[in-house]
Amino acid sequence: MASKLIRGIVDIGVNLTDPVYQGVYYKSKHHPPDLDRVLVRTEQSGITQMIITGGCLSESREALELATTSNMLYSTVGCHPTRCLEFETCKEGPAAYLASLRALVMSNRESGKIVAVGETGLDFDRLNFCPKEIQIKHFEPQILLSIELGLPLFLHCRNAFNEFHAVMKKHITSCHGGVVHSFTGSLDEAIAFTDMGLYIGINGCSLKTEDNIKVVSGIPLDKMMVETDAPWCEIRQTHASYKFIKTQFPAVKKEKWSGDKMVKSRNEPCKISQVLEVIAAIKGCPIDLVIEKTYENTKNMFFPKL
Template sequence: MLSRMASLTRKFIDIGANLTDDMYQGVYHGSKKHEADLELVLKRAWDVGLSKVIITGTSLSDTKTALQLAKTNEQLYCTAGCHPTRCGEFEQDDTDPETYLENLLQLTLDNRDNVIAIGECGLDYDRTQFCAPDIQRKYFEKQINLAEVTGLPMFLHCRNSASDLVKILTAHREKLVGGVVHSFDGTKEEAQQILDLDLFIGINGCSLKTEDNLVVAASVPPERLMIETDSPWCEIRPTHAGYKHVKTTFPTKKKEKWQSGVMVKSRNEPNCIVQVLEVLAAVRGEDADELANTLYNNTMKLFFPAETK
C-alpha cells in the first residue's frame, strides 16, 4: 500500500492522461457499467502527490472537451492537437483542412492559461488501418507549424515510426521550442536520435513491458526524462517485465462490481504514476525521491516555464 510519507514528500506531474475517455464516465465499449467517477479518480491522484495533470487532446472535438474539463480545476491542463490515427478528420467530406487547423490554433491562442502544448500529434505505423501514413505525415507537419506560431512545446506520439518522425522533426527543427515523445517504447538508437533533437522522452507502463524496454529506460539521461500514465491505458501489468519492481499497489474491483473509492480493475489512473516512478528508479539504480524531484523539475521546465522563473 502507499506510504503516507511518500505521498507527502514527492510531487508528480502526469504529462499524459486521457481523462476525457468514456471509461471515467463508467462507459466501456458503449455499455454503462457504473456511475461516473472522475472526481474520485482525481482525488486518488492528488492523494499520491500529483500537483498537475495534463489532459491529452486527440482531435479538435476531444481537445474542446479536454479544455472544458481543464477549466474545472486549476491543477488540470490540456494539449491541443490531432492524434495520427485521427488525422483523417482533416479531410472528411464536410471538413476543410485549413479550417480544422485554424480552429485548433484559435482554441489554443484563446486559452493560453489552460493549453500548454500542441499535440497529441506524430506518427503511428502500427495502426495504419485508421489513417494512412502519408496523411499522418502531412498533418503532422502542419501541426508543427501550430507549435511554431504559438511558441508551445509539442506532445508527440511515435509508434513503429521513429525514422520518419525524426526525419520530419529534423527538417522543421528551427520551428520547435521543445517537446516530449511520450509513451516511448523504441530502441536505444531511436532514443538517442530523439535526444539529439533536444527533446524529452516520456515513460509509462507501455514503455516498461519488456526487458529491452527496461534497458532503454535506464539509459536515458535523467535530465531528459518525464513520466506519465496515458490512463486509462498503459497500466503496468503483472505480465510486464517492469512489474517486479512495483512496490505500491491499490485495491481494485471489476467494473461490474464498481465500488466508490476503489479503482476499476485494468483501468489505469493518474495515481498509478507512482508505480512508473518505482520501476524507473529500480532499473536505473536511483533513489526514488531524488528521481521524482528531477522528473518534476524537467516537466516544469518544459511545460510551465513561467512558474520556474
C-alpha cells in the first residue's frame, strides 16, 4: 500500500516521463539522464507528493512504473485529447484501447499509486494533432471510466469551453471530482467549472498575462490546486507574473549541462515555489495560506484515504 500522505506541497501535474529528463531534446541527446537530480531538488523545495501525468496508454504505463519507485510519486491513467487518434489506430479497436486503460488501473488498485483518470478533455487549439470530432468521441468514455473506477478526473480544456462544459454537465453528478489543470480561460469559465464542483489547476501558463492574473485573483483558494506541468509552463521573464517571483534558480543551457544546475527553459517541479509566490502576491495573502488551502483541496480529492 502507498505510504501515509505527508503534509506539504503537492504538484498535481508533472510530466516526468518526458525525454528531456533523460537529456534528450527533439530526439537529440545533449546531456546525461538527470531525473535523479531533479527529484533531489524537488524534495529540497518542500514538495512532498507529485502526480505524474499519463498522456496516453504507453505513457500511463511509464508514469505508473516511475511512481512505484518513490513514496512521493503518484500517477494518472488516460489519453490526452491531442493524442486521441491512438484510440482509432489501436489494432484491436477503440474499445480495446479503453479496456487497456481500465486494466492498467484495475491491476494496480492495491498500490494506491493511480489517483486519477486523465489527462483527458478537449483541445481545439491544436487540431493539427487530432480532429475535433475524434477528441469529443473519446472524451466521454474516459469520464465514464473514471465514474466506474471511482477516481477523480485530471482534465484539459483549451479553446473548447462550450463543448467541454456540455459533456461534463451530463455526468458531473456521478463524477468523483476533477481538476481542470493548466487553466488559461476566463473568470466566467472558471466559475462555471467551480460551480460544477471542479477545481482549477494553476501553473505558469495560467499566469502569463495581466488578464490571466485578474482571473486567478478571482478564483477562491478553496477551489484551487497548484502544479508546474514540468517540463513545460515555467514562468518566464516575459510573463506578467514574473515581477512577483522571489525565488530564482541557477540555470544553464542544455549544451552546458551541469548536474548541480537546472537546464534553461526546462521547467522542474521545484519551481512550484514561484507559482505559490505569484498566487500569494496577487491574492494579497501569506504564502503559507496558499500552501495550506491547496494542500487540503488536493488531499481531499486525490488522496482521501491517506
